[in-house]
Amino acid sequence: MHTFYVSDPIHPDVLDELNTLGQVHLGYGENAVPYALISDQVDAVLLRAERFDREKIQASPRLRIIARHGVGSDNVDISAATEAGVFVTVTPGSNxxxxxxxxxxxxxxxxxxxxxxxxxxxxxxxxxxxxxxxxxxxxxxxxxxxxxxxxxxxxxxxxxxxxxxxxxxxxxxxxxxxxxxxxxxxxxxxxxxxxxxxxxxxxxxxxxxxxxxxxxxxxxxxxxxxxxxxxxxxxxxxxxxxxxxxxxxxxxxxxxxxxxxxxxxxxxxxxxxxxxxxxxxxxTPHVGGQSSEAFLAAGTGALAAIRQVLAGEHPAHALNTVPAPAYK
Known part of the structure; x- marks a missing residue:
């Protein structure tokens, strides 16, 4: 079974679909799970605002992809992800x-x-x-x-x-x-x-x-x-x-x-x-891209990238290149 981490709220339809693929841990809400507690189990991260630095990436031996919900990547250490064989993707045009x-x-x-x-x-x-x-x-x-x-x-x-x-x-x-x-x-x-x-x-x-x-x-x-x-x-x-x-x-x-x-x-x-x-x-609190339509589009794009990587494929809109031997 695959394990996923979702850092911030996403469209409910996307979250429902992600739940059909494996176990989902949420980094927000009443039942929020600190990433450090599950880092050794996570296969894919669907990321919004949380910072994902070298320390988190190096603590994630199973991690294959950090799928950004949006177009920015300021909160991800892409160099560390590439060294660890982890794709970083975005969803251009979604918002x-x-x-x-x-x-x-x-x-x-x-x-x-x-x-x-x-x-x-x-x-x-x-x-x-x-x-x-x-x-x-x-x-x-x-x-x-x-x-x-x-x-x-x-x-x-x-x-x-x-x-x-x-x-x-x-x-x-x-x-x-x-x-x-x-x-x-x-x-x-x-x-x-x-x-x-x-x-x-x-x-x-x-x-x-x-x-x-x-x-x-x-x-x-x-x-x-x-x-x-x-x-x-x-x-x-x-x-x-x-x-x-x-x-x-x-x-x-x-x-x-x-x-x-x-x-x-x-x-x-x-x-x-x-x-x-x-x-x-x-x-305003960085909400320019937070329409219902944009949330669905960004979440759908991030989920599609996660599906591609879990299937052993190169994901669309990747910001880095991970060589085939680095797949886990």
Whole structure:
């Protein structure tokens, strides 16, 4: 019988199917099982937010695959997995639409001051809320996209429906492709200086770490808005707070924070963001990809990869190559 470990909640249909393949241990809920207690039994891990480091991998002699529920792999030590003969897979495209729509959920909330208005109204301060909720419309505004992968292209499509113009910077995409999508290719500096809204769609690499810092924030158009649904490490958070409190930026919305690099399940104490004290900052708990449709798609893709590896096949969307002799 195969043994599986699921780190965080997944779609119930996927969990039901996984239960037909063997014994499933959950890393969440009332009956959560610490991975260390079962590491010597686990054949496959279906992973969301939990960090999977070298120590966990080396303590897992039966492990064949770490199937990521989503597209990111920041929380997996891929080098250690490869050395141990363990595949690491992702589910590209499974949550792109959900994240793109979340960008606009955040943007509209900022533009029309929805959280402030809802809170003040609930507290009985109708008149005060009404007097302070002059927002702005998206129509005619310029959206700047840093990065132009699947999610950014969906964001562009939605923006066009609002009548927004768009500038795009991505050195790995041909300008003709950007132009054909209905946007203007631009340098990074042009995107920052000329956009009313800047949305980040970048991987976290050595080159992109704290790409948004005191200097690049100062280069942004005064009164503009910043949105990050990619990775928290892209932004120097103290510099962002200074730009918000100083009035250079009108607002910002983050679905990811730096503290996730320390503790993905409880990152806020490690971020130090004054969330409650900044009315022009919205932070959501990395839920951009958490729609019912995306959960089912990501879970189904991860389960398919697990099935392939258990059958002795090379899984789809593997981030590493494991030689045949390394199969257990």
């Amino acid at each position: 792109s639409r959900a994240v793109a729509e979340h960008v606009f959920a955040l943007l509209l909330a900022l533009a029309r001051k929805v959280p402030y208005g809802a809170w003040e109204t609930a507290a009985g301060r109708w008149d005060e809320a009404k007097a302070n909720m002059n927002g702005f419309e998206l129509h005619g505004k310029t959206l700047g996209l840093l990065g132009f992968g699947n999610i950014a292209r969906m964001v562009l499509s939605i923006a066009q429906g609002f009548g927004m113009k768009a500038l795009v910077h991505d050195p790995f995409v041909e300008p003709s492709v950007i132009g054909a999508a209905g946007a203007l290719p631009a340098s990074r500096d042009e995107v920052l200086a000329e956009s009313d809204v800047v949305s980040l769609h970048l991987p976290l690499t050595e080159e992109t770490t704290q790409l948004i810092n005191a200097d690049t924030l100062a280069a942004m158009r005064p009164g503009s808005v910043l949105i990050n649904t990619s990775r928290g490490g892209l932004i120097d958070e103290p510099a962002l707070v200074a730009a918000l409190t100083g009035g250079h930026l009108a607002a910002a919305a983050l679905d990811v924070v730096q503290g996730e690099s320390v503790d993905m399940k409880n990152p806020l104490p490690h971020s130090g963001l004054p969330i409650g004290g900044l009315p022009n900052l919205i932070v």
